[in-house]
Amino acid sequence: MNEMVAQLMQHRSVRSFDPSPVPEADLREIVAAGQMASTSSNVQAYSVIAVTDPALKRELSVLTGNQAYVESCPVFLVWCADLNRLSGAAEAHLEPGADAYADSAESFIVATVDAALAAQNAAIAAESMGYGICYIGGIRNRIEEVSNLLGIPGLAYPVFGMCVGLPDQPSGQRPRLPVEAVLHRNRYDAEKGRGPVAEYDETMTRYLRMRTDGRKSTPWTRIMAEWLTRPNRLHMLEYLKKRGFLKR
Template sequence: MNQVIETILNHRSVRKFEDKPLTKEQIEAIVTSAQAASTSSFIQAYSIIGVTDKEKKKRLSEIAGQQSYVEHNGHFFVFCADLYRHTLIGDLEGRDVEPSIESTEKFMVALVDASLAAQNAALAAESMGLGICYIGGIRNQLDEVVNLLKTPKRVIPLFGLAVGYPEKISGQKPRLPFKHVYHENTYEEKEQTYLEELKEYNEIIQKYYEERTGGKRKDTWTEQMGTMLEKQSRMYMKEFVEGQKLKLR
C-alpha cells in the first residue's frame, strides 16, 4: 500500500478546527490540485469560490443548519457547477451553444466535473495534514447563497468544503461492505442477499455508535437512512435549477 492510498483510507470528516488560516500557498495547492482532476471533454464546467469574509461565513453557517465549522475553519471553499463561461464562449465563437448548455446532459457534466475537482482538493488537503468536511447544507437556501456569493445565471453553488487544522479528530465510520458495493459484469440484484448484508452492516454501525458514545447511541444505518429519506428536503431544487437556466431540455 502506498502513501496516496493510505491517505485516502484514513479519511474522516473533521468538524472542529484550530483558529489558524490556511496560507496562500496551501490554498493555491488545493485549487491547483482540484484543477488537475479529470473533466469531461475538457469542458471544465465548475468554479471554486473561497469565502474569507467573516460575515458571509457566519451566514453560510446559519444557512447550513448552524454548523459552526462552516464559520470556524482554516478556509471555506464553495464548489459550483458553472456553465456561465460557456455561454460567453458561444458569443465569442459565434456558435449557438444554448440548447446544449440547457440540456440535462451538460448539467450532469457540470455536477460530475465539480465533484471530481472537489475530491482532488480534499485529497490534496488531507495529504498536507489538514482536515476537511463537505457541507451540503448550503443547498438549504440556494437563493440566498446565490445572492451572498453573487453568482450569475448558469452557475449553481453545489456544496462547501471546510478545510483546516484539525482540533479534534473523530473515529472513522465503517463503510458498506465491499461485496455490497462492488458488482462484476452485471448488477447483482438479489433482494434477500442485500437484506442479509444490510442486517450485517447494521450490526457493525450499531457497535460503532455504542462504543463511540458509551452506549448512549445505538441506531442502525438503515434506521438513519429510513428517517432521513422519509423526510422530504430541498424539494425546491428542480425549480431553482431551471431558474438558473440549466437542465431545461
Template sequence: MNPTIDLLRNHRSIRKYKEAALPEAHTEAIISSAQMASTSSNVQAYSIIGVTDSALKKELAQLAGNQAYVEQCGLFLVFCADLHKLKGATEQHGQTFHHNTESFIVATVDAALAAQNAAVAAESLGYGICYIGGIRNKPQEVCEALSLPELVYPVFGMCVGVPDQEPSYRPRLPMQAVYHQNAYNAEQVAQGIQQYDDTMYKYYQERTNGQTLTTWSKGIADKYAKPGRAHIMPFLKARGYRFE
C-alpha cells in the same frame, strides 16, 4: 500499501478547527490539484469560490444550517457547477448555447471530481476537511452572497483547516454492497446491508455510551421516508438550467 492509499483510507470528516488561516501557497496547491481532476471533454464546467472573510463565512454557516465549523475553518470552498462560462465561450464565437439535463449532469460531476481532488490535496498537507451539503438549504441566498451569475449553482461547500479534534473512524458498507463484478447483484447488496447494520449498531452504541441504538438502514429509512429539499428543482430552473 502506499502513502496515497493510506491517506485515502484514513479520511475523517473534521467538524472542529483551530483558528488558523492557510498559507497562500497551500491554498494554491489545493486549487491547482482540484483543477487537474478529470473533466468531461475538457469543458471544466465548474468554479470554486474560496471564502476567507469572517463575516461571509459566518453568513454561509447560518445559511447552511448554523454549522459552526463553516465559520471556524481557515478556508471555506464552495464548489459550483458552472455553465455560465461555457455559454460565454459559445457566444464569443457567435453561436447559440444549447444545454439540457446532460449539460447539468456534466457540470455537477465536474464540480464533484474537482472537489475530491481538493480534499485529497488538503489532507495530504495535514489539513482536515468536511463537505457541507447544507449549502443547498438556502441556495438562492448563497448565490446572492457569492454573486453567482445565471447558470451557476452551489453544489456543496467544503471546510478546510487545521483539525482541532481526532474523530473515530466511521465504518463503511462492506465491499460486497458496493462493488459488483460484471453484473449488479441485489442479493449480495442485501447481505452486505444486513452485515453493516450489525456493525453500525455496535458503532453507535459505543460512540454514544448506549444513548443511540439504531442501524444504518433505519437511518436511511428515516431520511428518505420524507421529501428533502423540494425547493431545489424550482431553484435550478430559476437559475436558467433546462431539463429536457
C-alpha cells in the same frame, strides 16, 4: 497498501478547526490539484469560491443550518457547477441566436460531476498537506440565498461547500458498507447487497453505541428510511430550472 491508499483509507470528516489561516500558496496548490482531476471533454465546468471573510462565513454558517464549523474553519470553499464561464467563453464563436445546450440534463450532469471530481482531488491534496476537510451539503438548504449572497450567476449553482483548516482535535472514522455491498461483477445484482447490508447494520449499531456511550443504536437501514421519507430540499428542482438548468 501504499502510502497514498493508506491516506485515502484514513479519511475522516473534520468539524473542529484551529483558527490559523490557510496560506495563499497552500490554497492555490489545493485548487490546482483539484483542477488536475478528469473533466468531461475538457469543459472544466466548475468554479470554487474561497470564502475567508468572517462576516460571510458567519452568514453562510446560518444559511447552511447553523453549522458552527462553517464559520470557524479558516477557509470555506464553495464548489460550484459552472456552465456560465463556459457560455461566456464560447460566446464570441456563436452565431447570434444559436441554440446552446447548457440547459440540458446532460450538461447538468457534466458540470455537477466535474465539480465533484475537482473537489475530491482538492480534498485529498488538502489532507495530504495536513489539513482536515468536511463537505457541507447544507449549502443547498437555502441555496437561493447563498447564491445571492455570493453573487453566483445563472447556469452556475453551489453543489456543496467544504470546510478546510488544520484539525484541532482528533475525529472518529465512520465505517463504510462492506465492499461486496457496492461492488458488482459484470452485471448489477440487486440481491447481493442484502447480506452485506445486514452485516453493516450490526457494524453501525456497534459504532454508534461506542460513539455515544450507548445512547444511540439506530440501525443504518432505519436511518436510511428516515432519510428517504424526509422532505429534504424539495426546492432544488425549481431553483435549478430558474438558474437555467434541466430544461430539457
